[in-house]
Amino acid sequence: MNQTAQQVEQVIQQRYKAGFYTDIDSDRIRAGLDEEIVAMISAKKNEPEWLLEWRLKAFHHWQTMVGPNWAHLNLPPIDFQNIHYYAAPKQKDRPKSLDEVDPKLLETFDKLGVPLHERARLAGVAVDAVFDSVSVGTTFQKELKEAGVIFCSFSEAVQDHPDLVREYLGSVVPYTDNYFAALNSAVFSDGSFVYIPKDTRCPMELSTYFRINARDTGQFERTLIVAEPGSHVSYLEGCTAPMRDENQLHAAVVELVALEKAQIKYSTVQNWYPGDENGKGGIYNFVTKRGDCREDDSRISWTQVETGSAITWKYPSCVLRGDRSAGEFYSVALTHNHQQADTGTKMIHLGKNTTSKVISKGISAGKSNNSYRGLVRMAKRAHDARNYTQCDSLLIGKTCGAHTFPYIESANASAKIEHEATTSRIGEDQLFYCRSRGLDEEDAVAMIVDGFCKEVFKELPMEFAVEAKALLEISLEGAVG
């Protein structure tokens, strides 16, 4: 039986295919964090006064805070003075079109399977690509404009739509929210901005691709999506980074605002470099994601497939403010080797008849630790609110761990909360059954894991479901026996 454990161990040895580095001149602000750095970032972006002030307020607040100390993450101290908070590939000016983007950059995204040239891109998906601290190009601008949809880099939005940014920035995740949200608010460099006008169904999937390339840099992007009443949008983000021995920090903030009857579907395929098999290197992924169902009958759905990062700390949440608003969270988190993930969701029910659904699938292998942490809060006025949570863990091998921490707070007796949790090990009997039918061990493991994740994969937009499945398979790939 021990032999099975060993073989499975080999099967799941990750091969990280996005681990290359692009040699490109980069314009980088000196390492360190102080008021001057914050002002320099703001100046680089030619930001209005109010935004600089906001950043500085966030910075001062951050200085008063202490770093997190979580029970189930083993987090080495981070030297914030040793990080570069801004790095951008050198370009004369902001490229007006993709033809002006450095071919080396385009090549990088080609290699990653995210060709930016519209001709090459899957029809029906618009892409914004962020390389280190800046956005290098957004595709399908014209088509989106015709529909009245704004999809651009955050920096562009600050220049071109300052009123919208000012109205909504920090309205879902205030800079006081937590340590990393405060840090991000002070030093965020770029990200994506989406605005869907009233009664508009966004004509295509929107997607952002984040790439950390430069050494010793952190990535602090900010995404803001505003869906006006009656509008619909589906958005996907993907992420990768080169393989390095040092740890790199990624601390993003994502804010979603859904107004009356609006629907936002936000999907993530996260494949940051997880570190090597001895736990050296990898991305620290500390992300604050929150959706605000601000008005009645709105709906926000989070779907995430997380296979990367050395440490993940992430709780995409929904604030269900409007009556009958709905929040959903579908998650697959795979950890192996020495990866640590502490992820889950918060469903905050404020409005009447609000509903939330949580499906979480944790897969742990190697020496990794995978925790689900979920909060369901029913406020006093949340009459007849309902939550359903299902939380399944799959263990591969005997040296990994899975933990489930459900927190339930209910101030309204009419609220209904259901929670189901299971933990199972990839059975030797399941593997043997598959093999006795002719499947080799690698295919058998991939098939069992894929089956385990089915409920989540079916929530992803088609193209990305295929990508996510392939990603899991790569993560589980390795020589057998």
Place this chain on the structure above:
Amino acid sequence: MLKISNLHVAIDDKEILKGVDLEIGPGELHAIMGPNGSGKSTLGYALAGREGYDITAGSVEFEGEDLAEMEPEERAAAGLFLAFQYPVEIPGVNNAYFLRAALNAQRKARGEEEIDSMNFLKAVRESLKSLKMDEALLKRAVNEGFSGGEKKRNEIVQMAVLQPKLAVLDETDSGLDIDALKLVAEGINAQRDGKRSFLVITHYQRLLDYLTPDRVHVLSDGRVVESGGEELAERLEAEGYAFLEEGSEA
């Protein structure tokens, strides 16, 4: 086809099979009976190559090849099939997808072309129909939520599609209703073409009535203690295993 000589198998250093001899020729159907815990399933697992079932002495040859040298999936590709006494559930994995992946993995290992979905579906539908199974079962997850009898019939569907040279059927008849038993027996008989061989593990004579085995063996405490024709099964049905002990003492 299959030649088992003086086979000893241990699980966690505990000897379960203590010297089994058995030979099955092409086209033959043999039955194995024997009391609970006598080692019948252990023999099936050892043939299919389950980990932890260590061959400590003796040998098993399948079409002249030493099975001990082969991985479970290699044995499958070589034409060995085991219908499990307790078929395993694989949640979320579509039954048809699973079977097609298995078939294509075997074909690939044998250097054959993959089967296209049209021909595959045709083959599965036919075997489902002959076993009077609902096609909806194809879309469900492998064995998940199947009734006991449906699981057993699903094993026979797999056998019919995979077309093994030697099928070891471990108590496929247990838990089947009377009609299903007949359908399963017909499913097995339909596969008998004078070349394929079968090793049928069962507790009941009823299945054997439909199958008319070439040989019946009785396994007791890890050894074949009695072999004979069909009449042996009838005698066991009538008298139980008690006479064996008398026989062996005499």
